[in-house]
Amino acid sequence: xxxxxxxxxxxxxxxxxxxxxxxxxxxxxxxxxxxxxxxxxxxxxxxxxxxxxxxxxxxxxxxxxxxxxxxxxxxxxxxxxxxxxxxxxxxxxxxxxxxxxxxxxxxxxxxxxxxxxxxxxxxxxxxxxxxxxxxxxxxxxxxxxxxxxxxxxxxxxxxxxxxxxxxxxxxxxxxxxxxxxxxxxxxxxxxxxxxxxxxxxxxxxxxxxxxxxxxxxxxxxxxxxxxxxxxxxxxxxxxxxxxxxxxxxxxxxxxxxxxxxxxxxxxxxxxxxxxxxxxxxxxxxxxxxxxxxxxxxxxxxxxxxxxxxxxxxxxxxxxxxxxxxxxxxxxxxxxxxxxxxxxxxxxxxxxxxxxxxxxxxxxxxxxxxxxxxxxxxxxxxxxxxxx
Numbered sequence: 001x002x003x004x005x006x007x008x009x010x011x012x013x014x015x016x017x018x019x020x021x022x023x024x025x026x027x028x029x030x031x032x033x034x035x036x037x038x039x040x041x042x043x044x045x046x047x048x049x050x051x052x053x054x055x056x057x058x059x060x061x062x063x064x065x066x067x068x069x070x071x072x073x074x075x076x077x078x079x080x081x082x083x084x085x086x087x088x089x090x091x092x093x094x095x096x097x098x099x100x101x102x103x104x105x106x107x108x109x110x111x112x113x114x115x116x117x118x119x120x121x122x123x124x125x126x127x128x129x130x131x132x133x134x135x136x137x138x139x140x141x142x143x144x145x146x147x148x149x150x151x152x153x154x155x156x157x158x159x160x161x162x163x164x165x166x167x168x169x170x171x172x173x174x175x176x177x178x179x180x181x182x183x184x185x186x187x188x189x190x191x192x193x194x195x196x197x198x199x200x201x202x203x204x205x206x207x208x209x210x211x212x213x214x215x216x217x218x219x220x221x222x223x224x225x226x227x228x229x230x231x232x233x234x235x236x237x238x239x240x241x242x243x244x245x246x247x248x249x250x251x252x253x254x255x256x257x258x259x260x261x262x263x264x265x266x267x268x269x270x271x272x273x274x275x276x277x278x279x280x281x282x283x284x285x286x287x288x289x290x291x292x293x294x295x296x297x298x299x300x301x302x303x304x305x306x307x308x309x310x311x312x313x314x315x316x317x318x319x320x321x322x323x324x325x326x327x328x329x330x331x332x333x334x335x336x337x338x339x340x341x342x343x344x345x346x347x348x349x350x351x352x353x354x355x356x357x358x359x360x361x362x363x364x365x366x367x368x369x370x371x372x373x374x375x376x377x378x379x380x381x382x383x384x385x386x387x
Contacts, residue, residue, distance in 0.1 A: 001018065001019050001020055001024065001062040001063070002019060002062065003017055003063070005052070005065065005066040011047050012044055012045070013051070014037070015042060015045055024059070028043055028058075030058065031045070031051070031058055033046050033051065039296040040296065067108070067111060081114075082111065082118070085110070086107060088175050089110055089171055092174050093106060093170075096174065105163060105167070106170060110171050112164075117143070117147075144185060145185055148161050148185065151164060158188035158189060159190060161187075162187050197324045198317070198322075200325075202311075203223055205312070206322075207219040207322070209307040209311045210303065210307050210310070213272065213276060214277070214286065218232055218300055218303060219303065219307060220263070220269050222300075222304075222322045222323065223323075224261065224262075224265065224326070225260045225263065226260060226261070226327060226343055227249065227260070228320070228323060229297050229300050229319050231249050232300060233294050233297055233299075235247075235286065236250075236282075236283070237280070237282075237283055237285050238282075239285070242262060242267050244262075245261065245264070246262050247259065247262040256347075260343045261343060300319060304318070327344055327355045328355050340352055
């Protein structure tokens with residue numbers, strides 16, 4: 001039997017069982033403090049050392065892993081070191097104010113690297129690993145560079161490898177307190193991909209596809225205000241300012257507040273939805289299934305996929321395409337890039353400038369030289385023939 005545990009929030013863990021029986025589910029209930037999450041298809045428990053210890057006690061024969069690391073009363077020396085470093089890394093990330101998503105990604109990269117490093121050192125010199133050997137290898141930039149090359153050879157994208165390097169640099173500089181100038185790495189060149197967009201008519205077909213009022217309202221807001229999926233599900237009723245025609249986005253990407261547009265059409269839909277759901281001002285605009293929780297991001301992503309399918313548009317796209325389309329359509333209709341940057345919450349203007357390459361409105365006005373040459377040739381032929 002296998003039990004997979006992952007930290008999903010600051011004080012919550014997800015628990016998934018593999019090859020389990022009804023008796024095992026009974027043990028989960030006996031541990032106490034847990035509840036089933038139908039959206040994520042896992043059990044939720046408080047994230048405490050006591051709770052983790054209980055899993056090991058209640059399931060002594062199971063292979064239990066937490067964020068990829070073994071959970072057992074008897075840990076190997078390298079697993080103890082990895083867990084200790086992981087705890088220091090988590091504490092430092094919290095103190096630095098990193099988001100939950102970034103923290104999860106960094107810790108995942110560091111865990112995989114440390115496990116890879118432990119395996120490498122064990123093969124090179126069998127026997128118990130010592131903290132000094134591990135620490136000295138961690139701060140060896142040439143070893144990190146080899147690992148980055150290994151990831152590229154395994155087929156990982158440059159973006160993935162760059163994030164792994166950033167995570168390992170954070171570990172070396174911020175946790176192990178190594179000098180910044182010593183932690184320099186060659187990074188793979190990023191791929192320049194243009195954002196994928198839908199036409200204005202395609203957007204309408206998608207956002208009008210749902211018959212469910214809540215689903216339609218969410219998609220209207222995602223496009224009309226240019227929101228990320230995480231921003232849509234975390235909206236509160238009090239974030240809406242219809243008098244000023246603004247929507248307040250609290251703690252968006254980079255933990256920044258900003259204001260964006262509140263469409264009159266979207267506001268009319270919100271009013272109907274709020275009245276139908278009888279939402280109070282203190283509530284999430286889109287509540288989840290559990291009291292006090294907001295809708296899960298995956299639920300909204302699923303709503304978009306169903307709407308895309310119902311619209312009849314045969315394109316592979318995720319809900320983020322609505323945000324890309326919002327920016328592109330504003331640009332094509334003459335909105336200044338600086339305003340678009342502010343509405344999207346981009347820290348770097350170059351991120352917004354991508355949409356100048358996506359917009360095809362002006363490109364359609366440019367005639368291909370082949371068409372011009374053939375047209376001129378045809379004109380000369382007619383003139384010669386007529387003469």
